[in-house]
Amino acid sequence: MKKLILITLLGIISxxxxxxxxxxxxxxxxxxxxxxxxxxxxxxxxxxxxxxxxLRGRVVFDLSGTQQLIRxxxxxxxxDSPFTTLAEHMQPDFPVTVGSRxxxxxxxxxxxxxxxxxxxxxESFSSRIDLKSVKVSSEGxxxxxxxxxxxxxxxxxxxxxxxxxxxPLLYWEAAMSTEQSAVAYxxxxxxxxxxxxxxxxxxxxxxxxxxxxxxxxxxxxVVHRAVMAEYPTAPLPFSRRLMHPLGRSTSMPTIEAM
Numbered sequence: 001m002k003k004l005i006l007i008t009l010l011g012i013i014s015x016x017x018x019x020x021x022x023x024x025x026x027x028x029x030x031x032x033x034x035x036x037x038x039x040x041x042x043x044x045x046x047x048x049x050x051x052x053x054x055l056r057g058r059v060v061f062d063l064s065g066t067q068q069l070i071r072x073x074x075x076x077x078x079x080d081s082p083f084t085t086l087a088e089h090m091q092p093d094f095p096v097t098v099g100s101r102x103x104x105x106x107x108x109x110x111x112x113x114x115x116x117x118x119x120x121x122x123e124s125f126s127s128r129i130d131l132k133s134v135k136v137s138s139e140g141x142x143x144x145x146x147x148x149x150x151x152x153x154x155x156x157x158x159x160x161x162x163x164x165x166x167x168p169l170l171y172w173e174a175a176m177s178t179e180q181s182a183v184a185y186x187x188x189x190x191x192x193x194x195x196x197x198x199x200x201x202x203x204x205x206x207x208x209x210x211x212x213x214x215x216x217x218x219x220x221x222v223v224h225r226a227v228m229a230e231y232p233t234a235p236l237p238f239s240r241r242l243m244h245p246l247g248r249s250t251s252m253p254t255i256e257a258m
Contacts, residue, residue: 021065029137036143051168090193094174099184117184125153141165197230
């Protein structure tokens with residue numbers, strides 16, 4: 001894990017032309033004693049921290065609203081060593097597919113384990129970030145960066161990035177809710193960017209496979225559900241944390257990659 005920052009990488013996203021916005025950045029809740037350094041200048045917000053023994057991490061956010069939110073992620077090996085860019089121009093996306101729950105299931109609502117929302121109509125939405133404000137807060141060795149606001153279909157709220165001192169991992173959270181009742185939903189966490197090569201271990205042959213991403217998503221049977229985006233400088237892993245829904249589901253040894 002020495003050189004890895006945990007993020008999700010899939011596909012390519014293009015942003016529509018728009019005028020730069022004046023985003024309000026509130027860092028009043030960021031403690032001066034925090035080991036994670038936060039710098040803000042115009043439409044750029046930068047965080048730098050100790051990412052592990054002998055490692056420094058840096059993430060730069062573009063707050064203009066006209067470019068991808070994540071301008072770059074980089075690492076430095078050693079206090080005085082230059083930073084190496086691992087990935088750049090990434091846009092978070094939390095698409096959601098929304099269906100319905102039955103209002104009554106043998107009179108024991110909300111116990112909906114035996115509900116089958118996949119047999120009823122559903123609709124899918126990509127998320128949209130309408131950046132108006134950013135709030136930075138810290139607590140001990142953690143910094144929380146809240147980007148407001150975010151919407152995915154009927155769900156709305158904030159996009160949150162958690163940075164931990166001593167760890168190379170960036171933890172992202174779509175903190176959204178909906179006022180609709182009896183909603184069945186399933187979501188994904190994606191980061192859109194241009195990926196030159198993907199690398200994975202085939203689930204059948206157990207061989208390492210390197211290939212260029214395709215324009216359309218396709219199922220891949222891979223070991224440990226792990227796909228890496230390989231750059232000239234360093235690899236970045238795709239990781240999927242399994243969260244089983246309450247409704248009926250089938251867990252297959254596949255993921256979708258582009």
